[in-house]
Amino acid sequence: MRRVMILALLGSLACAGRALAADPQYTTIKMEIDVAKPAAAVWARVGGYCDISKWLDTDCVIKSGDGGIGTVRVLGGGRVTEILVGKTDLSYGYTQPVREGQFYNLYHGFVEAKPVTAQTSKLLYTLMYDISDKADAAARQADVAQRRARFEGALKNMKKLAEAP
Numbered sequence: 001m002r003r004v005m006i007l008a009l010l011g012s013l014a015c016a017g018r019a020l021a022a023d024p025q026y027t028t029i030k031m032e033i034d035v036a037k038p039a040a041a042v043w044a045r046v047g048g049y050c051d052i053s054k055w056l057d058t059d060c061v062i063k064s065g066d067g068g069i070g071t072v073r074v075l076g077g078g079r080v081t082e083i084l085v086g087k088t089d090l091s092y093g094y095t096q097p098v099r100e101g102q103f104y105n106l107y108h109g110f111v112e113a114k115p116v117t118a119q120t121s122k123l124l125y126t127l128m129y130d131i132s133d134k135a136d137a138a139a140r141q142a143d144v145a146q147r148r149a150r151f152e153g154a155l156k157n158m159k160k161l162a163e164a165p
Helices: 002-019 039-046 137-163
Strands: 026-035 060-064 072-075 080-088 091-095 108-115 121-130
Touching: 026 137, 039 108, 039 121, 039 137, 080 108, 121 137
Parallel strands: none
Antiparallel strands: 026 121, 060 072, 072 080, 080 091, 091 108, 108 121
């Protein structure tokens, strides 16, 4: 019995080691695009918590909440869950929760429409997450490049939607 308990404990520790990084390597990807519309008008078009379905080519369902902090959205047919952790009139931030049996990368995203002039603005999108689960520098660079390309594409889509008549 004691041997079974020890093996169970060692097995759970091994699983926990895969889920959490002993030496995290946090990376930040900052992106922005100029928009020829006022920030409030931009945010009205693209700033809803499920507006992501308009500019990132994914479905979005509000699973719980009223649109305020703590609201949970589900993307990609249930493959991705995101929780609203911060919100202002022209921005929001979200995180992805721990998923059992998977590496936890502490993923956070932040989206903002920032006024530049009375008639123009910038859309800012920032991602922050742990890339220490990647095998080597090449894999880390590839992951960052893939995410940057995807979200820069999203910013271009947001700009088109915001500037449309």
